[in-house]
Amino acid sequence: MEVVTTHINADFDAMASMIAAKKLYPEAILVFPGSQERTLREFFIKSAVYIYDFKRLRDVDLKQVHRLILVDTRQLSRIGKFEEIIHRPEVEIHVYDHHPDTSEDVKGHVSVVKPVGATVTILTQLIRERGIELTPEEATILCLGIYEDTGSFTFNSTTPEDFEAAAYLRRQGADLNVVSDMVTQELTAEQIGILNELILSARTYDIQGIEVCIATVSVDKYVGDFALLVHKLKDIHNLDVVFALGRMEDRIYLVARSRIPEVDVGLIASHFGGGGHTTAASATIRDLTLFQAEDRLLEVLKSSITPFPMAENLMSSPVVYVEADASIKEAEQIMVRYNINSMPVMENGVIVGLITRQILEKAIFHKLVEHTVREFMSSDFVTVGLHATLLEIQTYLVEHQQRILPVIDDGKVVGVITRRDLLNFLVTDHSNKPQTLADALNPAQWPKKKSIHSVVMEQLPGEVIAILKDLGKLADRLHYKAYAVGGFVRDLLLRRPNLDIDIVVEGDGIEFAKEFAASHGIRARCHKKFNTAVLIFSDKLKVDVASARFEYYQYPAALPIVEFSSLKMDLYRRDFTINTLALTLNPDDFGQLIDFFGGQRDLKDKIIRVLHNLSFVEDPTRIMRAIRFEQRFNFKIGKQTATLMKNAVRMGLIQKLGGRRFFHEIDLILMEENPVPAVRRMDEYGVLGLLASGMRFDTRMEELFNRIRNMISWYRLSFLDEPLEGSWVYFLGLLSGLHRNDLEKVWNRLEMTENQRERMLWTYGQVESLLRGFFQLPEHRPSDIYRTLQPFKPEELLFMMARTEREEVRKAISHYFHRYRRVRTELKGKDLKAMGVPPGPIYRIILDELIDAHLNGEVKSLQDEWGYLKVHHPEIFENAEKNMSSGMSFSEGV
Known part of the structure; x- marks a missing residue:
């Protein structure tokens, strides 16, 4: 019997290598020596890989095996029960592996070992050389192995041979959609929890001048794909060297990654009976506690890592540039x-x-x-x-x-x-801390922390402080961590009023919100898709609650993909450093400020700064937000951030935004107390020119905007009771100089509704018509002004006031606001009905006449209104007289 096998906890490279070996040894049977990783088990469920007839180990008679083909391993301790037959003289051993040599390697009669990214790469080369045909399904499985073990060709261990093998498999029909679906797996709830623990426990040590991160986690049962979680930890913190120790059930799993030659993680893992490459390695540790394993790891690191080479004056030379x-x-x-x-x-x-x-x-x-x-x-x-x-x-x-x-x-x-x-020079000896x-x-050792408890108590109303403390107490009871984050914390430090409260919970946000709402007798509106909720205390006070999450973007200007994570990852997805501050709410740390990204420093320096250089590529709306915050707080956009903004505009990334997102950001700028400087900055950065070709914030437009600002201030200071959408007034001004064709383009670009388009076009037409016609007349009766302006909304009237340069026009509109539009008659429809007037259009005609008479000073009281009707509508009185049941006249009855 010929048997192809691999290592325990088999991954895609192991399984793909087994299937590739089957092509070279067609009479062999395929047998896993133990368990498989979760992603591989799922692949078995979803795919037709069962056609390869993998045998169960218990169904194999080891005494009948005369040839054992080992793939993706040659370590004796990693092949399970097959270790029993390795040393039998009658068993022929064939080895195909890509791992570095270790002291417990099996010696094969045939041994093909190459330092490539995946073992399946070696086997694919042999299949290709021998001219063996592959089906598209087989090519897909082999491709899976290469993609997984090279990190989709991003690991340092990737070689040109891996690319060549993948190219060959692609030509054989490998389906990259299947590869993508299987390699990019969503994390389970258990895995997210472990990743969160790794992030919280991660500590960076300086060992011989090398920064080494060690993270630990302890769970009661085995959770698969631990190496994937360590890789994510490495990417989150941009670590050069990371070692993760995970206690699961009765053993500890060590996973190590290195991006620098000074740390050979394969060598270090070998001290624990494991192995791997210089850049990626693992080991299984028994008979040690988690703390003992960490201490032992530190000892090995101190003896294994060589110092970073230094020049006499600290600098490295020659310079790579x-x-x-x-x-x-x-x-x-x-x-x-x-x-x-x-x-x-x-x-x-x-x-x-x-x-x-x-x-x-x-x-x-x-x-x-x-x-x-x-x-x-x-x-x-x-x-x-x-x-x-x-x-x-x-x-x-x-x-x-x-x-x-x-x-x-x-x-x-x-x-x-x-x-x-610098560290290599400064630090010569280190303890285990x-x-x-x-x-x-x-x-990596940040965040910086400090207490701002006194600021919280000084700036916030007692009701809000009580709510925040109650949120923290609930988080303690649920074993969560709760934080107030974002603009609320920023404005707290700036001493600016802001009760727009965002809470981030390291836990289940919906469970947290429901529990709080139930215990406080309030409503919670939940959004299960994003694990967010809104706690509704009153019309004026609402609190947003979300699980800690991070976002990534599949392509420039895309809407973000959301995944759940830790506080640091949640804050890293935000736009600017000043919005990454968090305030701890749990009772033991209430009022402690957490700053991972230097937000306090930028608040002090009054700088708007992005967190990374692709921030505007991922979300171009941040260009408008940077401008808005700069002007609102009287800050300055950082030099690097300004350069990135200009590059993003020049690259056309704003054009890729959805129209409604673009419109929303413009609307937020126009909602500012004084949007004039922000719109000027939009012009300077080239954003206005993207809204409409040739649009500039020139002197004429700036003067119009300043007049609009004055009109809005006048309206609000006049305590006029009708709500006002000030941003729409500015928007009318922004587009007022465009021709119809350009207006159509703007409407389409911003995905404006049909109603918005029609109303804007009607406003422009009516305003121009009135300014050139009606308001050119020498005199106007109040009723004429009332009837002319009644169809307009307040926003449109304020635009007209800003649009004209004639004071008499503004005065007429002011009179309409303050005197005319609230004029009402004493007589109502019910009175006309009592007088025997049949219901119908005549009611509106009569009441409008009476309003006009009031406006023009012809009537002032109820008695005057009766007199007006008697003169202008005598038939009403005649009918009323006939309908009187008593002997008195109708006039006397009234």
């Missing part, structure tokens, strides 16, 4: 080639910016590979000279958070200093 006009693709290739995470951007021999691996990876994700580095580089950076002091270097690396600090001599970049360079200096220098 990229030209400003190089493409994103070229820059990424340079970083991969030299295995660096950040580098200077040069132009004509002069440094003009910095670019990081994270920005390049996001740009590539958004398919912007052909754009230039100049468009996304950080142009806001600092440099030092050759004789800069250690204190200067430390200050710049910490406060400016640059991954590298360029060293300049005679105008030329002669070297760079990294945080790692992160050192204070390492904590301060390492952003």
Whole structure:
């Protein structure tokens, strides 16, 4: 009997390698030595892979095996019961593997071991060389193995051979839709919980000048795909080196990832009986507690990691750099080639910016590979000279958070200093706790925290404070963490009134909201799709509740995809640093401010700054928001953020926005107390020109906007009772100079409703007609003004007041607002009915005549109204006289 097998906890590469080996050994049977990962089990359920007739281990007579084909492993401890037959002389061993050598490797009679990204790559090469046919289904399964083990070709262990094998399989009909569905798996609730624990427990240690993150988690049962969660942790924190220890049931699983050559995680995992590559490795640890395993790991790390090489003056040289006009693709290739995470951007021999691996990876994700580095580089950076002091270097690396600090001599970049360079010099010995200096220098150790309890008590009403405290108490009872976040916290620090309260819960937001509503006798409106809810206390006070979540964008200007996560991930999805602040509500920490991203500093410096260089690519509406916040708070848009905004406008990303989203952001700007500076900034950044070709915020339009602002202020100061939509008045002014064809384009671009279009066109026509016709007459009776202006809404009348330069027109409209529009008659329809007037249009005619008579001063009282009717409608009195049952006349009766 020939048997093809692999390692326990088999993944896609293992399963695909087994099927590929079956093509090379057609008489062999396929047998898993133990369990499979969850994603692989799901694949078995969803696909037709059962046709390959995998046998159960218990159905195999090991005594009958004469050839054992091992794929994707050669470690004795990882093949389960097949370990029993390895050393039998009659059993022939064939090995196909891509893992580095270890001390417990099985020696094969045939051994094909290559340092490629996936074992299935090796087997695909052999299949191709031997001319063996593959069905599209088989090609798809093999492709799955390559994609999984190379991280969709993003892991450092990926080789050109992996790309070539995938290209061959694609030509054989591999279905990438199936590959995408299986490789990109949604996390289960259990996995989200474990990822959250990993994030909360993550600590960064400085070991021989290398930053190493260690995270731990403990659960009572086995949860699959632990390596996937560690990979997500690495991406969230942009970690170079991460070790995760997960206690599940009676053993501890170690998963390690490294992006730098100084840390060989395969070697370190071997100390625990595991193995892997220099960049990715794992091990299963028995007979140690979680704390013992962590202590042992720290000991191994201290003895295994070699110091980062240093020049005499801390800088690394020669400098690896990229030209400003190089493409994103070229820059990424340079970083991969030299295995660096950040580098200077040069132009004509002069440094003009910095670019990081994270920005390049996001740009590539958004398919912007052909754009230039100049468009996304950080142009806001600092440099030092050759004789800069250690204190200067430390200050710049910490406060400016640059991954590298360029060293300049005679105008030329002669070297760079990294945080790692600095730490290696400063720290020579470490205990098993992160050192204070390492904590301060390492952003992964943030957030910065401080108590603002006194500010909370000073700025908020007692009712709101009580609600926040009750929310925190409930979070404690449910074993959640609850935070007030975003603009509410920002405005609290700015001492600006804001009761638009957003609560983020590290837990089930809907369960939390329902529990709170039930215990406080209020309503909770829930949205299960996003796990959000609104607690309704009154018409004036509502509190939004959401589970911690993060968003990612499938393409530029797309609506975000939402997944649940931790507080830090939830805050990272927000637009600007000043909106990433959180306030702890749990009783033990109530009033503690949490700042992961330097929001306090930017509030103090009055700077609007995005969190990453692709922020406007992912959501171009942030361009308008940056302008709005800048003007509202009298802040300045940061230099780098301003450059990114201009690039995003020039790249046409706003044009990709849905019309309603674009309209909504414009409306929010026009709702500001004084939108004039913000609209001027929209023009400066080129946004107005995208709304309508040739639109500019010139002197004429600015004067119109200022008059509109004055009219709105007058209306509100007059305490006029009808609600006013001030933004619509400004919007009428914004589009008032456009021709009909341009108006149509704007309407279509902003997806305006038919009613909005018709009303706007009617307003423009009527306003021009009245200003050129009716208001040119020398005199107007009050009733004429009333009848002329009655069809207009207040917004349209204020636009007319701003549009005209004639004071008498404004005075007439003012009289309409204050004197004419509320005039009513003493006689009502019921009185006419009592007088025997048959119901019908005559009622409206009579009452309108009486209103006009009031407006023109012809009648003032009820008696005057009777007199008016007696003169102008005597027939009413005649009918009334006939209908009187008593002897008195109708006039006497009245």
